[in-house]
C-alpha cells in the first residue's frame with residue numbers, strides 16, 4: 001500500500017440519505033476533484049472553505065449539485081490535501097462520483113487509511129488513531145466521551161511526563177557511564193530510586209484505570225441468582241425497565257437463563273436472569289439449574305437475591321455459602337412486604353415491585369465493579385488491552401530495575417531494564433531515537449562545551 005498516491009472513499013454509510021460525502025486525500029485531491037466536477041466559475045482552492053460544483057455525466061448533463069470543501073495540508077485530517085465532496089445521499093450518484101474519481105487517478109482507500117495517513121504524517125499518535133475507531137463504535141454517550149478524550153490525546157498526555165522522567169534517568173545513567181572520566185558524578189542508588197518512584201506510581205495509576213476502562217467499552221455481565229420465587233425475574237425486569245421475563249407466584253417459573261443488554265451510567269451491562277436454584281427431581285428444571293450455576297461462574301458479578309418477607313431458608317443458606325468467595329451483592333427483595341428476615345447490613349433492601357432501593361442497588365453494583373469510581377474521561381482512561389499489557393510490561397521492567405539498584409548491579413545492566421521499561425511506552429506514544437537520548441545528555445549536562 002503506497003501512502004503517496006491520492007485515495008478516495010465514501011465517508012458516509014452506504015445507502016440512501018439526505019447527504020453522502022466522498023473524501024479525497026493526497027497530492028492530487030484538487031486536480032482529481034476538478035476532473036470529476038464542473039465548477040461554475042474557476043475552482044478556487046481556499047483552505048477550510050467550501051464552493052459549489054456540479055457532478056456531470058459523460059455527456060455533460062448535470063446529475064447532482066455538490067458542496068466541495070477543501071482542507072490544505074497540513075491542516076487536515078490526514079495532514080495531506082483533503083477534498084470533501086458532499087452530494088445528495090443517493091447510492092447511484094455516490095457510486096458514479098466515486099467511479100469518476102477512480103478513473104481520474106484516485107485509488108480506493110483501504111479501511112482506516114485516512115486515519116492511518118493522519119498517524120503516518122504525524123498528525124495524531126497511535127492512541128489517538130486507535131480511539132477514532134472506539135468513537136465510531138461507541139454505543140453509549142459515555143463511551144463516546146471517553147473515546148473523544150483519547151482522540152484529544154488524553155492517554156499520551158498522561159504518559160508523556162512519565163516518559164520524560166524515564167528519559168532523564170536514562171540520560172543521567174548513560175552520561176555516568178560514557179563520560180565517567182569527565183568528572184560527571186555517577187548517580188547514587190538513592191537518587192536512582194528516588195527518580196524511579198514517581199514513574200512507577202504514574203504508570204501503575206494508569207494501568208489501574210484499565211479496569212473501569214475495559215468496562216466502559218466491553219461492559220460487564222451481571223447474573224441474578226437465588227432460590228425460586230424470591231423475585232429474580234421481577235428484579236431483572238426492573239433493572240431492564242421492561243417486562244422481558246415471565247413472572248408468576250409459582251416457584252420454578254424461570255426454566256432457562258435469559259439475557260438482555262442494558263446500560264448503567266453509560267456502561268453496557270448484560271443482565272442474566274436464571275432459574276431458581278434448589279434440589280429438583282424435574283429433568284428440565286435441573287438442566288435449567290445447571291445453567292444458573294454456569295451463568296454465575298461466567299458473570300463479572302452476581303446479585304444473590306433473598307426474600308425479606310420470608311425467613312431464611314435452607315436453600316438460601318446453601319447459596320450464601322456456595323457463592324461466598326465470589327463476593328456477590330446480596331439483595332433483600334420484597335422490602336415492601338412485612339419483614340420476616342433478619343438480614344445483616346450488607347443486604348441491600350429493594351422492592352422489584354415498587355422500585356424502592358433500585359437506584360441504590362445500581363450504584364452499589366457500579367461501585368463494586370469499579371471501587372475507585374468510574375474514571376472520568378477527563379482523567380484519561382486506558383481502554384485498550386494492548387495499552388494495558390504494554391504498561392504492565394513497563395511496570396515489570398521498572399521492578400526489575402529497582403531490584404538491580406538494590407543489589408548494586410552495575411549501571412550497564414540497570415540501563416537494560418530502564419530501556420526495557422521505555423520500549424513499551426514507546427510502543428504507545430511513538431519511538432524514542434538514540435538522538436533523543438544523546439540530545440538530552442548534551443543539552444542537560446553541558447558536556448563538550
Ligand SMILES: Nc1nc2c(ncn2[C@@H]2O[C@H](COP(=O)(O)OP(=O)(O)OP(=O)(O)O)[C@@H](O)[C@H]2O)c(=O)[nH]1
Nearest residue numbers: 228229230231232233234252253254276334352353
Ligand atoms: N410484594 C412483592 N412481590 C414481589 C416482589 N418481587 C417479586 N414479587 C413476587 O414474587 C413472585 C415471584 O416473582 P419472580 O420474579 O417470578 O421470582 P423468581 O425468583 O424469578 O422465581 P423463579 O423464576 O421461580 O425462580 C411473583 O408473584 C412476584 O410478583 C417485590 O419486590 N414485592
Ligand SMILES: [Mg+2]
Nearest residue numbers: 232233253254
Ligand atoms: Mg424467574
